[in-house]
Amino acid sequence: MDRNYHVIAASSLFDAAPARMIPDSLAVLDRIRESGLVGMGGAGFPTWKKLSFGKGSDVIIANAAECEPLLEHNVARLRSNPGEILSGITLAMRQTGASKGIIAIKAKHTESLDAVRAALSAAGEGSSAFDIDPGIEIALLQDRYPTGDERAIVRDVLGTLVEPNEIPSKAGAVVINVETLLRLHQAVVERKAVNTKDITVAGEITGSGFGNDVSLVLYDVPIGKRVADVLDALGIRLADDARLLMGGPYMGGEITAEDCITATSGGVIIAGSEIQDEGPMGIIVCACGASEERLKAIVQEKGSSLCGVEFCKNAFRLPNGRLKCRNPGICPGQTQAVLALRKKGAQSVLIGHCTDCSNTVMQVAPKLGMRVHHATDAYMRAGGEHLIRSFRKTTVNTQA
Ligand code: SF4
Numbered sequence: 001m002d003r004n005y006h007v008i009a010a011s012s013l014f015d016a017a018p019a020r021m022i023p024d025s026l027a028v029l030d031r032i033r034e035s036g037l038v039g040m041g042g043a044g045f046p047t048w049k050k051l052s053f054g055k056g057s058d059v060i061i062a063n064a065a066e067c068e069p070l071l072e073h074n075v076a077r078l079r080s081n082p083g084e085i086l087s088g089i090t091l092a093m094r095q096t097g098a099s100k101g102i103i104a105i106k107a108k109h110t111e112s113l114d115a116v117r118a119a120l121s122a123a124g125e126g127s128s129a130f131d132i133d134p135g136i137e138i139a140l141l142q143d144r145y146p147t148g149d150e151r152a153i154v155r156d157v158l159g160t161l162v163e164p165n166e167i168p169s170k171a172g173a174v175v176i177n178v179e180t181l182l183r184l185h186q187a188v189v190e191r192k193a194v195n196t197k198d199i200t201v202a203g204e205i206t207g208s209g210f211g212n213d214v215s216l217v218l219y220d221v222p223i224g225k226r227v228a229d230v231l232d233a234l235g236i237r238l239a240d241d242a243r244l245l246m247g248g249p250y251m252g253g254e255i256t257a258e259d260c261i262t263a264t265s266g267g268v269i270i271a272g273s274e275i276q277d278e279g280p281m282g283i284i285v286c287a288c289g290a291s292e293e294r295l296k297a298i299v300q301e302k303g304s305s306l307c308g309v310e311f312c313k314n315a316f317r318l319p320n321g322r323l324k325c326r327n328p329g330i331c332p333g334q335t336q337a338v339l340a341l342r343k344k345g346a347q348s349v350l351i352g353h354c355t356d357c358s359n360t361v362m363q364v365a366p367k368l369g370m371r372v373h374h375a376t377d378a379y380m381r382a383g384g385e386h387l388i389r390s391f392r393k394t395t396v397n398t399q400a
Contacts, residue, residue, distance in 0.1 A: 002109055003385075005072040005215040007080065010196070013233035016222040019192035028188050029095060035187035036194045036263075041148075041177030042247070044264045047184060050174060054096040058172035061157055062089050062181055064105040064112070065141055067148025068248020069376070070383045071267045073198040074178045076217045078105070078112035081182055082119035083130040088181030090133040091188050096174055101136035103178075104153050108143050130185075144329055144355040145250060145388070146288040150175045152328040164316045164324035196220035197261055199230075203270035203382035204242065207235040213384035221261050227268055228257035238270065245269040249376035249383075250289045250352065254297075271382040277371060279304030281348045282341030284334065284361070287315040287323035289352025290375035298375055299350060308344035310337035312357060331356040338364045346370060358388050 010016070022034050033048040041063060054060075062085065066074045078085060089101040103116055116138060123132035139157045141147045147156065150168050153175055155161045160171040168175045176184075179198055186192045201208075202215040210216065221230060227244065231237075238244075238257065245252035246259060247266050255268075281304040283295040290298070292309065299306045313332040315323045326332075334357055341349055348371035351361055358374060365372050374380075374388045381387065 002075065002111060003070070003072055003215055004213060005076060005200070005217050006210060007076055007217045007219060008234075010218050010221040014222070014225070014229070016196065016220070019195050022187060022191040022193055024191065028091065031188050031191065032184065034193065035183070037180065037183050037187055038263050039177060040179040040183065040197065040263060042251070042264050042266060047176070047180060050176070051092060051095040054098075054169060054174035057096045057098045057169060057174050059100040059102060059158070059174075060089055060092045060096065060098045061153055061168070061173050061175045062101070062103045062178050063148055063150070063153055063175050064103055064109075064178045065148030065153065066106065066109070067146050068250055068267065069145070069380060069385055070202040070215055070269060071200045071248050072215045073200045073217045073266070075105070075109045075112045077182055077198060078109070078178060079115045082115045083128060083132070084185040085178050085181045086116070086119055086123065086132040086136060087130040087189060088184040089136055090131055091184055092174065092176060092181065093133055098174065099135060101133055102139050102157055103136065104139045104141055104157050106143050106147065107140040113138065146328050146354055149288060149325070149328040155327075161327060164326055165318055194263065195223055197223055197263055197265055199261060199265050200267045201230065201234065201236070202267060203379060204239065204272060205234070205236050205270065207237050209235070211384070212382060215383070223261055223263055225261045226257070227255065227259050227261065230261065230268065231257065236270070239272060241273045243271050243273075243378070245271070245379055249379035253294070269379045269383065271378040274298060274301040274378050275373075276303045277348050277373065279348060280307035280345050281305070281350055282308040282310065282344060282346035283350045284310045284312060284337045284341070284353065285315060285323070286312045286351065286353045286357065287325040288328055288354055295350055295352055295375060302350075302373070304348065307346050308341045310340050312337065312353065329354045329356055331360045334360040335364050338368065338370070342368050342370060348373060350375065352376070355388060359390055362390050
């Protein structure tokens with residue numbers, strides 16, 4: 001089941017300058033470059049470069065995993081604009097020479113799936129208003145984090161696990177976020193430069209007229225708009241102890257209301273204070289969740305002392321210092337890390353793990369009398385969602 005969400009067109013909240021028009025005379029790749037389009041899923045890599053490097057690929061995969069909890073703007077667009085997104089996939093296929101297009105989406109997003117299936121049928125019958133390649137298929141994903149990681153998508157859809165220092169092209173794939181594909185269609189077909197971004201506002205959204213169990217999806221927020229202005233327009237008043245996260249509960253970073261919406265903004269999540277814990281507290285760092293620095297900051301916000309730092313065995317450090325997971329979302333076992341923290345005197349443990357690994361921590365830490373916290377807790381609580389703890393594996397029929 002989808003989380004409840006409500007779509008609001010940002011144009012109903014504030015005036016925005018019309019998008020700059022791209023000259024008709026430009027070739028497709030030049031239109032994309034001229035539009036200023038970058039990966040809107042968070043990476044921010046220029047799309048024209050991604051398509052240029054992807055020449056000779058076999059498949060374009062549309063990343064519609066909507067991996068982070070509380071965020072809904074990608075699946076909302078699939079429901080309201082499936083034709084434009086399929087047109088974006090088609091354009092990406094033609095630019096790279098890929099013969100295949102795949103939309104990778106969680107099986108639980110049933111209404112978005114129905115919309116995509118209807119748009120594909122219309123294309124097959126020749127009744128679509130959009131130019132859509134008939135070879136586009138749907139791949140269903142499990143509802144677990146981090147399904148939307150590029151390498152996890154390639155593994156789950158194509159059956160190939162590329163190395164942490166490799167990119168999807170190693171498996172013949174180019175992975176592109178669905179909002180990027182929508183903007184790709186707008187740049188090439190409608191000739192509009194990119195000047196807006198879809199975001200989700202969730203958490204303590206008191207004053208918006210909705211409960212905190214609803215996510216507010218805002219279409220086309222002007223890039224550069226202050227977060228304070230967005231919240232004001234929605235009638236949201238921040239409590240004195242409010243904290244703001246830009247992005248999803250797992251990978252987002254703390255911001256202030258003075259920060260601005262950018263081309264890679266995904267969510268604005270509002271939470272209150274962290275629940276206190278006397279500690280001592282140990283942390284286990286994951287490659288696909290909160291960074292070591294953010295975990296340490298949360299330990300402080302909880303009023304605890306830090307007694308140890310461990311890393312998930314799957315976390316691999318690249319030469320540039322960044323952590324990457326060897327096999328995203330497949331737990332290598334957390335018992336050793338939990339025992340090591342216990343030995344250092346930890347009475348509680350703070351993790352930022354994927355769902356599978358959180359599950360493993362839960363099989364060990366409580367038996368040792370340790371309290372378990374997750375970096376996402378305050379934001380999940382604020383959004384009226386279950387905390388990331390135990391995870392029941394589901395079997396997904398990949399026959400879309
Ligand atoms: S296996 Fe470890 S590093 Fe990989 S996603 Fe899960 S917790 Fe993170």
